[in-house]
Amino acid sequence: MLTIGRLADYAGVTVKAIRHYHERGLLAEPDRDSSGYRRYTAEHAVKLVKIRTLAHAGVPLARVKELLDADPDTLTAAIAEIDHDLEDRIAQLRRARGQLAQLRGGDRLFVSPEVADHLDDLRGLGVSERAIRVERDGWILMQTASPEDAALWIAEKRELMADPEFRALYLEHDAAYDWPPDDPRLAALADRIRNWFAGRHSRSEARPVHNPAIARLAAQSLPGASSPAWDRLARLVEG
Amino acid sequence: MLTIGRLADYAGVTVKAIRHYHERGLLAEPDRDSSGYRRYTAEHAVKLVKIRTLAHAGVPLARVKELLDADPDTLTAAIAEIDHDLEDRIAQLRRARGQLAQLRGGDRLFVSPEVADHLDDLRGLGVSERAIRVERDGWILMQTASPEDAALWIAEKRELMADPEFRALYLEHDAAYDWPPDDPRLAALADRIRNWFAGRHSRSEARPVHNPAIARLAAQSLPGASSPAWDRLARLVEG
DNA sequence: GCTTGACCCTGCCCCTAGGGCAGGGTTCGA
DNA sequence: TCGAACCCTGCCCTAGGGGCAGGGTCAAGC
Numbered sequence A, B: 001m002l003t004i005g006r007l008a009d010y011a012g013v014t015v016k017a018i019r020h021y022h023e024r025g026l027l028a029e030p031d032r033d034s035s036g037y038r039r040y041t042a043e044h045a046v047k048l049v050k051i052r053t054l055a056h057a058g059v060p061l062a063r064v065k066e067l068l069d070a071d072p073d074t075l076t077a078a079i080a081e082i083d084h085d086l087e088d089r090i091a092q093l094r095r096a097r098g099q100l101a102q103l104r105g106g107d108r109l110f111v112s113p114e115v116a117d118h119l120d121d122l123r124g125l126g127v128s129e130r131a132i133r134v135e136r137d138g139w140i141l142m143q144t145a146s147p148e149d150a151a152l153w154i155a156e157k158r159e160l161m162a163d164p165e166f167r168a169l170y171l172e173h174d175a176a177y178d179w180p181p182d183d184p185r186l187a188a189l190a191d192r193i194r195n196w197f198a199g200r201h202s203r204s205e206a207r208p209v210h211n212p213a214i215a216r217l218a219a220q221s222l223p224g225a226s227s228p229a230w231d232r233l234a235r236l237v238e239g
Numbered sequence C: 001g002c003t004t005g006a007c008c009c010t011g012c013c014c015c016t017a018g019g020g021c022a023g024g025g026t027t028c029g030a
Numbered sequence D: 001t002c003g004a005a006c007c008c009t010g011c012c013c014t015a016g017g018g019g020c021a022g023g024g025t026c027a028a029g030c
Helices: A004-011 A015-023 A042-056 A061-068 A072-104 A113-125 A129-145 A147-161 A164-176 A185-202 A212-220 A228-238 B004-011 B015-024 B042-056 B061-068 B072-104 B113-125 B129-145 B147-161 B164-176 B185-202 B212-220 B228-238
Strands: none
Touching: A004 A015, A004 A042, A004 B129, A015 A042, A042 A061, A042 B072, A042 B129, A061 A072, A072 B042, A072 B072, A113 A129, A113 A147, A113 A164, A129 A147, A129 B004, A129 B042, A147 A164, A164 A185, A164 A228, A185 A228, B004 B015, B004 B042, B015 B042, B015 B061, B042 B061, B061 B072, B113 B129, B113 B147, B113 B164, B129 B147, B147 B164, B164 B185, B164 B228, B185 B228
């Protein structure tokens, strides 16, 4: 009659799995024939299909064992629960697909949507990729330190970016990275930066937008995050 | 700056998983601070999110390691493949859900749709659950032995069931199970069975519908698959 | 009768992707 | 200054089998 291999084919399961179920006590060992081969009956086949159905649904074998001789009400409740889990897992896999698609480009996986929009804006303005990367890494650090604060800060920063003068300063500061440190434009730029800050402060909404400690960390974390021109500029702005 | 716990929260991963990625060489070990704590940078965060995204998509860590420093074209191809796998797995889970729903009742999980329809027909005719169970188990054994033959046999059997006389005999034979072995109706039934077989044979389409060896196996596999009345009936039919 | 390929047996070690716990040191906020 | 919350290494554990070794068995064809 039924050998282990045939039973395995019937149930869509490997021979090894069947032996495993015997070991775990899920499926009773059948009688053996004269040469020691296991000989199965239709009842084994029925039980095995039940085991396989639950196992393929991700139910741990220990739980399968319980369910095999649970009363119908318990079984019905358990099946509803398992079905729910399956639904969840399908939703998870779908989310995984969505994220996977974003892996090939863009920063949306690493920062909040608001920050990602901000980075896109910078790109639209013609900001260098180097600067964008420094920004991104800074925001990542801020978000890990405190997502709530980061959310507030990005909102402020985006308001700031609405100011044409600030945008101009941002771009010029970005361009200054490559200037020679004795470039005469640095002094002029430093003046405009100071003036702009003074103007903001006079309007009394003077909160520091960037936590300077964090900004420094972000700068340290990347090679090429500063330059001789920027160092000089910083000294000029400080006075 | 970034401790392992914060990094883990940011990436939606456990601390243990991060240490595991270090061991496997997926994520570079960061510098340690004076007390031996790991201190991470934004670059670690970016890489970790990539790892997590792939790992959540079910990519084995060894493969993740390869993909992390693959060229963009290879990566694009790999992502397409992984996405395909994900789609397959979603389809599998959906199938698992469908099968799970059938676990609570019915025989459709265990036999082919044709056999299941046949069993439903028997139920509709008022055949006893005991007989239906014997049929089901017989068909399971036949299907495990040879699905193709079983498909042919069930087609023949269903044709047979279209014959009102055969149906009547089937039902009476079923009912006879509980009769006393000396019941006078047994002899009459045996006659009708013999006549019916004779009629079929004369119409020259005389193929055995049931493989007798298999039928016997099916009968053996179940307790209560025979009775004193049936034993007597068998002797009467044989002559 | 003999061989050959497909089965079957037990027993052993291996894998993935971490989880859990022990036993100890560190940092931070009140 | 103290307790809670972190962090460190090291070790063992898990599910669900896969793979292989080393050996016995069965069925078909020659």
